[in-house]
Amino acid sequence: MKSKKNEFSLVPITWLMLVMACISVWSCAEKTEVEQPPNIVFFFVDDMGWQNTSVPFHTEVTALNKQYRTPNMERLARDGMKFTQAYATAVCSPSRISLMTGINGARHGVTNWTLIKNKATEYEHEKVIAAEWNVNGLQPVPGIERTVHAETLPQLLKTAGYKTIHAGKAHFGAKETPGEDPLNLGFDVNIAGHAAGGPGSYLGQNNFSATWRGGMDVWNVPGLEKYHGEDIFLTEALTVEANKALETAVSENQPFYLYMSHYAVHAPWEIDQRFYQKYIDAGMNEFEATLATMVEGMDKSLGDILDKLDELGVTDNTIIVFMSDNGAPKNTPINVPLRGHKLTPYEGGSRVPLLVKWPDVVNPATVNNQYLIIEDIFPTLLEMAGLEEEADKSVDGKSFMPLLTGNGTYEKDRPIFWHFPSTYEFTPYSAVRKGDWKLIYHHIDRNFELFNLEEDIGETNDLYTTNSEKGNELAKLLSDYLESVSAHMPTDKETGEPVEYPNAVVQ
Numbered sequence: 001m002k003s004k005k006n007e008f009s010l011v012p013i014t015w016l017m018l019v020m021a022c023i024s025v026w027s028c029a030e031k032t033e034v035e036q037p038p039n040i041v042f043f044f045v046d047d048m049g050w051q052n053t054s055v056p057f058h059t060e061v062t063a064l065n066k067q068y069r070t071p072n073m074e075r076l077a078r079d080g081m082k083f084t085q086a087y088a089t090a091v092c093s094p095s096r097i098s099l100m101t102g103i104n105g106a107r108h109g110v111t112n113w114t115l116i117k118n119k120a121t122e123y124e125h126e127k128v129i130a131a132e133w134n135v136n137g138l139q140p141v142p143g144i145e146r147t148v149h150a151e152t153l154p155q156l157l158k159t160a161g162y163k164t165i166h167a168g169k170a171h172f173g174a175k176e177t178p179g180e181d182p183l184n185l186g187f188d189v190n191i192a193g194h195a196a197g198g199p200g201s202y203l204g205q206n207n208f209s210a211t212w213r214g215g216m217d218v219w220n221v222p223g224l225e226k227y228h229g230e231d232i233f234l235t236e237a238l239t240v241e242a243n244k245a246l247e248t249a250v251s252e253n254q255p256f257y258l259y260m261s262h263y264a265v266h267a268p269w270e271i272d273q274r275f276y277q278k279y280i281d282a283g284m285n286e287f288e289a290t291l292a293t294m295v296e297g298m299d300k301s302l303g304d305i306l307d308k309l310d311e312l313g314v315t316d317n318t319i320i321v322f323m324s325d326n327g328a329p330k331n332t333p334i335n336v337p338l339r340g341h342k343l344t345p346y347e348g349g350s351r352v353p354l355l356v357k358w359p360d361v362v363n364p365a366t367v368n369n370q371y372l373i374i375e376d377i378f379p380t381l382l383e384m385a386g387l388e389e390e391a392d393k394s395v396d397g398k399s400f401m402p403l404l405t406g407n408g409t410y411e412k413d414r415p416i417f418w419h420f421p422s423t424y425e426f427t428p429y430s431a432v433r434k435g436d437w438k439l440i441y442h443h444i445d446r447n448f449e450l451f452n453l454e455e456d457i458g459e460t461n462d463l464y465t466t467n468s469e470k471g472n473e474l475a476k477l478l479s480d481y482l483e484s485v486s487a488h489m490p491t492d493k494e495t496g497e498p499v500e501y502p503n504a505v506v507q
Contacts, residue, residue: 038255042321043323044323070299081363086373089350090345091112098374100150101151104396106419110148111422127494130423131421138173141178154166160387167259167260191245196218239260247312269291320357321355335348344426346459370403375394375396417430417482422490438450444490
């Protein structure tokens with residue numbers, strides 16, 4: 001009997017041990033899941049204006065919103081936060097380097113688009129000589145002439161164990177420099193990225209080459225030879241390859257950073273036949289319909305990536321950030337109510353769509369009207385990845401985590417700056433926004449424009465002459481910043497001297 005009693009008395013003890021073991025396993029699994037850094041997808045679109053989407057970033061739906069079909073952007077907006085006042089620079093390479101480094105364009109000195117080593121991309125101007133700038137772009141090592149060297153976002157993410165994937169347009173460094181290859185700038189995988197800022201062609205039948213239009217070989221998209229001669233659009237090919245890279249990262253049990261950087265919707269504008277006919281049937285002309293197909297193809301890519309994340313079972317631990325690198329170009333419809341286009345100092349040049357989805361952190365279907373700028377992406381993504389110390393080292397960018405989480409404080413009226421001392425498709429300028437006020441300093445005639453963006457989003461009412469006190473306050477702020485970063489200015493041909501900083505010529 002004694003042995004039998006002892007035998008039965010062991011049963012509850014054994015079950016208790018099993019239950020405790022299971023609880024321990026579950027606790028460890030839960031702890032592991034919490035500690036796993038989030039995957040990050042930065043979905044970057046080229047030359048997409050603030051209104052080139054069916055998602056309204058204005059206070060009301062506009063005519064342009066009705067022209068485009070972007071259901072997956074709508075899906076992202078429902079699931080996350082929409083920022084109505086996000087800014088980039090007004091041209092691509094400066095935006096991309098600010099994103100990679102957290103440094104403002106006036107400081108990093110890549111103030112126009114890069115391509116050929118040691119060759120500027122300016123036009124001749126009768127009154128000024130464009131400023132010297134870092135025409136060779138971003139480089140992984142110091143000592144290369146006319147470049148900026150800095151530790152990059154993907155390099156820092158790799159220190160936290162991320163697999164870093166580049167897909168699409170790079171445009172970081174000039175041809176025949178190390179910076180032209182994303183693999184030299186912190187990416188583990190490079191899909192089709194090189195020195196050029198646009199594709200030779202979007203069509204697989206054209207081998208993604210510029211030959212069909214008599215263009216230089218530098219525009220030919222590399223690494224997609226398997227699709228040559230095929231009936232496939234570049235946006236689709238990049239998405240297929242990016243999703244394969246995601247599969248590999250998940251199979252290797254690595255957190256990943258996917259920089260999905262589309263060439264679309266940059267020129268050359270070519271028809272994506274998958275979507276064309278319905279836009280023609282809706283009454284659009286050929287060019288409008290062509291652009292709309294490229295926008296919808298980009299949006300389908302977003303949807304395909306979201307679906308892949310679902311398929312791989314990682315959606316709940318993946319952050320999605322959607323953004324454009326500058327405003328829409330002058331060949332495309334003006335993004336009313338905004339004034340201006342790509343390369344200009346007006347809102348149409350630099351205000352861009354921004355959406356952020358972060359499951360269980362960012363409340364769905366929320367709207368944020370606080371302004372921010374592209375160098376802020378750098379510290380924000382680092383902080384998302386748990387790299388707070390690295391994020392704090394950002395030179396110009398400020399993390400907007402408090403806006404996403406509702407925790408902490410954010411400097412709502414901080415000044416943000418733009419600097420374009422070049423003579424390419426627009427005259428040189430510098431600009432600052434602080435609070436509702438924006439000041440533009442035109443370098444050639446030394447004139448100012450002052451706008452209150454809260455009251456005048458279209459920048460139609462120049463208030464500089466009627467509110468010179470506010471204008472001069474911002475001119476000093478802009479001057480102090482330009483001087484602090486040793487920003488280069490154009491040279492006045494008549495005097496042979498650099499154009500003055502704005503504070504020297506205030507009225």
